[in-house]
């Protein structure tokens with residue numbers, strides 16, 4: 001009988017009996033793992049903490065047929081404050097939904113794991129950081145990590161340095177300067193040789209934030225602040241950038257937006 005040890009974050013849970021659950025774990029070395037946990041809800045206290053959503057633990061798993069079963073769990077971190085605020089809870093659910101979608105089964109993705117853990121840590125422990133800043137930084141960092149990193153150095157059309165406001169050419173992963181954008185007709189949704197043209201206006205401060213997120217160490221990717229107007233521009237840009245590349249919408253995101261103050 002195959003056994004393995006892995007750290008894992010509970011990103012989904014389904015109650016299958018009074019005490020039994022199927023949990024989905026996000027792991028650094030095995031990607032997404034679906035695991036059956038008999039007696040998860042009736043275990044001694046030291047185990048029940050590991051069965052909660054957003055709990056991060058070291059698991060001893062046993063494989064029987066096509067299924068993994070939890071043999072033991074050693075709790076590491078709960079991100080417990082997430083559950084005391086409905087807006088933060090809904091943001092964390094969205095983060096886990098996207099991570100679950102990106103992580104392949106049995107595919108190593110340590111970078112994704114680090115990003116999700118750092119993001120949940122901020123949601124749980126950094127109430128001074130606005131939710132939309134955490135959300136946008138997660139979305140843009142994830143898009144960059146997953147191969148959609150745009151060139152944010154110069155205008156992708158004329159090669160000039162960017163000054164002031166600019167535009168992000170979403171599907172081509174480049175910037176377009178203020179003078180070049182006026183040469184491009186109809187800078188809205190339109191089809192051209194199969195590529196959607198999506199140009200998003202960036203304020204200078206949003207651009208500085210995107211440059212920071214793209215290049216910073218993961219431990220410092222949230223070390224920037226934006227005033228209200230820039231934050232709203234930043235949040236909309238990051239969301240559209242990620243979702244257009246993933247070609248996916250999330251109900252958990254709609255819910256987060258519907259309850260946001």
Ligand SMILES: [Zn+2]
Pocket residue numbers: 155156157158159160176177178179180
């Ligand atoms: Zn230009």
